[in-house]
Amino acid sequence: MPADPSLDRLANATLLVPFESYEAPPWLLDGLADGIAGVCLFHNNIRGPEQVAELTAVLAAAADDPLVSLDEEGGDVTRIGQRQGSDYPGNAALGAVDDPVLTRAVHTALGAELRALGCTLDLAPAVDVNTAADNPVIGTRSFGADAALVARHAGAAVTGLQDAGVAACAKHFPGHGATRQDSHTELPTVDADLDLLHRRELLPFRAAVGAGVRTILTAHLRLPAYGQEGPATLAPRILTGLLREEMGFTGVVISDALEMTGVSADIGIPEAAVRALAAGCDLLCLGRYTYADTIAAVRAAIVDAVRDGRLDGERLEQAAARTADLRAWTSGRPVPPRPDGIGLEVARRAVRVAGDLPPLRDPVVTEIDAPPGMAVGDVPWGLAPWFPGTERVDPATARPGDVLARASGRDLVLVVRDAHRFAEARALVTAVCAARPDTVVVEMGLPEWRPECRAHVSTYGAARVNGQSAAELLGSIGATSVL
Incomplete structure (x- = not known):
């Protein structure tokens, strides 16, 4: 035809x-x-x-x-x-x-x-x-x-x-x-x-x-x-x-x-x-x-x-x-002015802290890796841009003792993403927090699971501005009341 x-x-x-x-x-x-x-x-x-x-x-x-x-x-x-x-x-x-x-x-x-x-x-x-x-x-x-x-x-x-x-x-x-x-x-x-x-x-x-x-x-x-x-x-x-x-x-x-x-x-x-x-x-x-x-x-x-x-x-x-x-x-619609900084403003307002967040001095930051969803793809996340020397570990192979040794004598921050969905990440965090109850845990996904730790920070997302809002909190304030 x-x-x-x-x-x-x-x-x-x-x-x-x-x-x-x-x-x-x-x-x-x-x-x-x-x-x-x-x-x-x-x-x-x-x-x-x-x-x-x-x-x-x-x-x-x-x-x-x-x-x-x-x-x-x-x-x-x-x-x-x-x-x-x-x-x-x-x-x-x-x-x-x-x-x-x-x-x-x-x-x-x-x-x-x-x-x-x-x-x-x-x-x-x-x-x-x-x-x-x-x-x-x-x-x-x-x-x-x-x-x-x-x-x-x-x-x-x-x-x-x-x-x-x-x-x-x-x-x-x-x-x-x-x-x-x-x-x-x-x-x-x-x-x-x-x-x-x-x-x-x-x-x-x-x-x-x-x-x-x-x-x-x-x-x-x-x-x-x-x-x-x-x-x-x-x-x-x-x-x-x-x-x-x-x-x-x-x-x-x-x-x-x-x-x-x-x-x-x-x-x-x-x-x-x-x-x-x-x-x-x-x-x-x-x-x-x-x-x-x-x-x-x-x-x-x-x-x-x-x-x-x-x-x-x-x-x-x-x-x-x-x-x-x-x-x-x-077709032909005008472009309105774009306000600067509104995303970071919202990210700062969204952060929630459970527990007491102490002043942190020279903390060791360790990120617990999590696979990205197919809709997300390979987009950077975490706190590394604000904490030089941050290490990312695979929860399937990382040993709690190695994480603890790296933070000997210093404050320790663990960063997770949707830990409630990944048993190996939860096991690693639980083991580290049992040995170091003063650990601060930052959750950059949904805060559906909270380990026993001194402070648990929830960002409700892993965008760059979410990470910056958490980094500012960890680096600039002292005791924080429970929310």
């Missing part, structure tokens, strides 16, 4: 594509000219502010208002802070402070920075209610475990980003916070009845819709309460019935990355793309490692599905129209 340029262009209008370099390759520029909706930037596209601004200018010149998106949540999940850590403290710290006005201001500042770099769509905020303490993929990305708290900050974050002219994206619909599996590697299940889902998971998304969020990103997870065995991304009852018809969302529905195991492991990315569009997605995020050949295969699969009658042509036209409206919304 001969090619149909108009159908190819409609298919392109549903694609949010990655690429592999600091410069836009020719195939991408040609694709944008042929109607590809936009790009998603990852760590491998970002070297520094000047390079990003030059890149996005080239992308913008290739087509009329292409979407330039990225996962910039602030906190642990950062693209613009990949090399040094984020200047924004992240959602858990914002939830700990619990000042929605400040949350809005932080996201306006973040949006202003993104807009100045040429980015128009931020795949944030995460509005999942993190009720599973051992959740491997959400954690500090969430504002908290209370649905009402998450809802009020969801609305504030959406408003802040969009005040800055950046389209916000509430994720991961219908809520990834109650899972104990990572949809990057498997298909998780949210085991909750309909009443609980509406009271908990869906409440923040209703707040985001009420705040006028332009986009919502789906989750690759199973919801038995809706009689659904496959991922929500491919479920018309979830995306069309629940999100569109029941909740009244009229913006763009974006799929989470289609290369993830939770959605495409058994059917492949092109077939997942067709099913996601049929279910109600308008814009397909293809993932970090899906490049030209696979993108061509996805486009061909969409076109073939329309020709075969598996995908309704009107559904494809509807998706393309919605992405066009989103691109038009982002």
